[in-house]
Amino acid sequence: xxxxxxxxxxxxxxxxxxxxxxxxxxxxxxxxxxxxxxxxxxxxxxxxxxxxxxxxxxxxxxxxxxxxxxxxxxxxxxxxxxxxxxxxxxxxxxxxxxxxxxxxxxxxxxxxxxxxxxxxxxxxxxxxxxxxxxxxxxxxxxxxxxxxxxxxxxxxxxxxxxxxxxxxxxxxxxxxxxxxxxxxxxxxxxxxxxxxxxxxxxxxxxxxxxxxxxxxxxxxxxxxxxxxxxxxxxxxxxxxxxxxxxxxxxxxxxxxxxxxxxxxxxxxxxxxxxxxxxxxxxxxxxxxxxxxxxxxxxxxxxxxxxxxxxx
Numbered sequence: 395x396x397x398x399x400x401x402x403x404x405x406x407x408x409x410x411x412x413x414x415x416x417x418x419x420x421x422x423x424x425x426x427x428x429x430x431x432x433x434x435x436x437x438x439x440x441x442x443x444x445x446x447x448x449x450x451x452x453x454x455x456x457x458x459x460x461x462x463x464x465x466x467x468x469x470x471x472x473x474x475x476x477x478x479x480x481x482x483x484x485x486x487x488x489x490x491x492x493x494x495x496x497x498x499x500x501x502x503x504x505x506x507x508x509x510x511x512x513x514x515x516x517x518x519x520x521x522x523x524x525x526x527x528x529x530x531x532x533x534x535x536x537x538x539x540x541x542x543x544x545x546x547x548x549x550x551x552x553x554x555x556x557x558x559x560x561x562x563x564x565x566x567x568x569x570x571x572x573x574x575x576x577x578x579x580x581x582x583x584x585x586x587x588x589x590x591x592x593x594x595x596x597x598x599x600x601x602x603x604x605x606x607x608x609x610x611x612x613x614x615x616x617x618x619x620x621x622x623x624x625x626x627x628x629x630x631x632x633x634x635x636x637x638x639x640x641x642x643x644x645x646x647x648x649x650x651x652x653x654x655x656x657x658x659x660x661x662x663x664x665x666x667x668x669x670x671x672x673x674x675x676x677x678x679x680x681x682x683x684x685x686x687x688x689x690x691x692x693x694x695x696x697x698x699x700x701x702x703x704x705x
Contacts, residue, residue: 398514398515398641398645399513399515399516399519399645399648399653399655400513400515400516400644400648400653401513401515401641402510402511402512402513402514403511403512403513404512404513404516404517404656404657404658405502405512405513405514405516405517405656405657405658406501406502406512406658407496407498407499407501407502407657407658407659408498408500408501409498411497411498411500411501412442412443412496412497412498413439413442413497414497415434415435415436415439417497417500418434418439418444418497418500419433419434421473421476421500421504422434422444422452422473422476422477422480423452423473424470424473425466425467425470425473432451432452432456434448434452439494440492440493440494441492441494441496442494442496442497442498443484443492443494443495443496443497444480444494444495444497445493445494446481446484446485446493446494446495447493449477449480449481449495452477453474453477453478453481457474472506475506476500476503476504476506479503479506479509480495480499480500480503481495483495483499483502483503484496484499486542486544487514487517487518487521487541487542488517488518488521488541488542488657488659489540489541489542489543490540491538491540513656516655516656516657517655517656517657517658517660518541518542518657519542519655519662519664520655520656520657520660520661520662521540521541521542521657521659521660522539522541522542522543522545522546523541523655523660523662523664524540524541524660524662525539525540525541525543526539526541528540545575547578548574548575548578551578552574552608552611553607553608553609553611554598554599554602554607554608555608556595556598556599557592557595558578559578574612574615604673609669609673610649612642612645612646615642617635617638617639617642617643618639618642618643618646620639648664648666649666649670650666650670651666652664652665652666652668653666
């Protein structure tokens, strides 16, 4: 899909930032003086977070009313980058049904030059797994799934191969691009192609056997199959291809192991080795199941987090 996991530090959350309006003003609206209509006020906070309605007025409406070639002053550029990342974190990666974004997540985007040091993928998947678990058991009676649910349709397209957009094969379509989910986005339905029927698609899923599911949709990905020891990949794709190939092969290896996805608020198991044994009867040496209690340390993850293949 293109979500990198296991690379970087755990995504932080600082509870001391919740309801800290002075810090929030410094990070999100420093360019506004006292009395400005868009200055963050107590009424713009809710449950330890910033209301999304204020974020929309501050960054979307405010910019929309500016001249076409307007740009923020250099000393305020970080505010706009930080505002975008904060909104992305709260409304995509760790989305909930609440109408506010907890200020504690500001700890991860406070320094925009350091956002790349964190393991965003693991944190996003941990929250999505929690959301799926709560929705399946109706724990909070929220009537929906919390977390990075934008991944789910693309996961369904890749594994079940039904109800997905019709990909138009054109010479200029790059099938090696990452994130791979971009292949399914926008403008992929060709003229004259029949739309999917939802009732028929539901029937297909209900009668689908295990052998009809694409358990490894990435198996023919050129990042996995090409011989990187030859000069051809570099000549055709360039150095970026080699870097993506390393990331893709690491992800493929994780699909047969036991991994713990972490954020500062959620820890969740990914039990790839269990699925692998059921599907392929390939011997693995799994570590015993462990209940996650209290803080998770790096040595703990190193010992329990990853299984090993035999041989």
